[in-house]
Amino acid sequence: MRTVKLLLAYDGSGYHGWQRQKDQPTVQEAVEKALARLLGETAAVIASGRTDAGVHALGQCVSFNTGCPLPIDKLAGALNGLLPKDIRALCAEEAEPGFNARRSACWKRYLYRFYFSAEPSPFATCYAWQMKEEPEQSLMEEAAAYLLGRHDFSAFRSSGSVASSPVRDIYEAGFARSGRELCFFIAGSGFLYHMVRNIVWTLVQIGRGERTPLSLKEELRSERCAFLNAPAPACGLYLQQVGYEAYDAKAAPTDEKIFSRFLRLV
Numbered sequence: 529m530r531t532v533k534l535l536l537a538y539d540g541s542g543y544h545g546w547q548r549q550k551d552q553p554t555v556q557e558a559v560e561k562a563l564a565r566l567l568g569e570t571a572a573v574i575a576s577g578r579t580d581a582g583v584h585a586l587g588q589c590v591s592f593n594t595g596c597p598l599p600i601d602k603l604a605g606a607l608n609g610l611l612p613k614d615i616r617a618l619c620a621e622e623a624e625p626g627f628n629a630r631r632s633a634c635w636k637r638y639l640y641r642f643y644f645s646a647e648p649s650p651f652a653t654c655y656a657w658q659m660k661e662e663p664e665q666s667l668m669e670e671a672a673a674y675l676l677g678r679h680d681f682s683a684f685r686s687s688g689s690v691a692s693s694p695v696r697d698i699y700e701a702g703f704a705r706s707g708r709e710l711c712f713f714i715a716g717s718g719f720l721y722h723m724v725r726n727i728v729w730t731l732v733q734i735g736r737g738e739r740t741p742l743s744l745k746e747e748l749r750s751e752r753c754a755f756l757n758a759p760a761p762a763c764g765l766y767l768q769q770v771g772y773e774a775y776d777a778k779a780a781p782t783d784e785k786i787f788s789r790f791l792r793l794v
Contacts, residue, residue, distance in 0.1 A: 529593050532603065532625040534573075535587045536669035539614040541654040543761070546578045546588075553765050555579070555615060559590070562610040566595040566603075576629045576770040577636065580722075582762035584655070586620070586639070591629040591772040598681070621742035629770075634701065637715035637769040638724045638759065656709065657728075657764040663735020665703060665710065671734045671741035674748065675701040675714065675727065684730070684752035686759060693747065694720060698776045704783040711786050713768070715775065732760065766791075 536559065550561075556562060556573060563571040571592045581587055598606065604617040611617065643649060643656035652658050675698045697717040704711045728749065733739045740779035744753040768781075 531591060531593050531625060532578070532600070532620055533621040533627060533629065534590050534592070534607075534616040535605070536585060536590060536621045537616045537618055538585050538588065540582050540584045540655075541667060543581065544616060545581045545583070546575055550576050554565040555585075555588075557613055558612055560759075562607055563592065563594075565610050566607055567594050569594065569596060574629050576633045579767055580762055582654070583765045583767070585767040586640060588755070588770075589633070590630045590685070591623060591627055593728050600638075607657055613643075613645075617738065623787040626711065632772055633718075633770050634765065634773060635715055635717055635771040635775045636714065637700075637781075638719070638726065639766040639768045640712040640714075640728045641791075642710040642712075642762045643764070644710070654763050657761050662730060663732050664737070665705070665735065667737070667741055668712075668731045668735040669693045669703055671731055671744040672701040674741070674745040679748045681720055681723055681748070683747045684723045685720040686726060687751075692720075696720070696723075700777065700780055702762065704786045706783065706792065709787065709792070713781075713786060715769075715780070717775075722759045728760035728764070 538555055540555065542553065545556050546555045548556045554747060556575065560571060560573050563573065565612050571591045571594055573590045576589045577651065578586070600620055600622050603620040607617040609678055642659045643652040644660070644662045648658050678697045681696050685694055696719065699715045701714045704713065712731065714724060714727070715753050730739070730744055734744065735743055789791040
């Protein structure tokens with residue numbers, strides 16, 4: 529048996545999240561079905577983390593064990609011939625024995641996309657939070673700075689979250705702009721259920737002048753265990769990258785990499 533590390537990108541619009549479910553299509557189900565056909569055996573795939581219904585991935589890392597002798601450099605291409613077109617295998621590599629895409633992860637980076645237009649764009653419907661009026665970016669940037677460092681994020685965890693420590697380290701949090709699009713990016717040691725979407729919702733409230741930037745800092749001290757507002761729409765959220773070594777700020781993507789050609793809406 530060997531352990532394979534596989535990098536995936538997918539459009540989550542047509543799926544009820546990553547994890548297998550009884551009566552709903554999921555990304556995990558589609559990937560495992562394609563792998564079973566390719567390898568001639570059942571492959572139980574472990575993802576770096578679950579993405580919710582409608583959430584996308586630019587760089588979801590998964591792992592699985594297999595006894596199939598298919599050359600590793602042929603695996604991704606062969607798998608793409610069997611996967612739905614809204615799921616792509618980007619690359620595959622042999623991993624050390626014991627590698628686990630979830631337990632071995634050191635950090636993750638997410639993107640959240642906004643699209644500003646007086647009239648909704650049909651091309652952004654499933655891929656960004658569309659707004660007619662722009663929130664004040666400078667206020668959101670001021671608030672986002674309070675996220676950096678180690679905090680208890682209980683106030684930003686939605687009900688239904690699994691029982692785990694709410695303490696997380698945030699390594700970067702900021703914004704990048706391109707035309708009508710704005711991206712919020714955040715990297716950290718891990719994220720709670722709906723944590724990024726709840727943070728985005730708070731930042732938008734601040735950008736609209738409904739709250740002050742300092743209110744986010746105060747909320748980080750809150751002991752609430754359930755977020756009181758609706759999270760930001762799932763369609764704007766992307767799992768961008770998963771790291772398996774210590775976080776290096778020098779490796780953070782430039783604006784150009786954030787707005788790669790296949791990510792731009794216009």
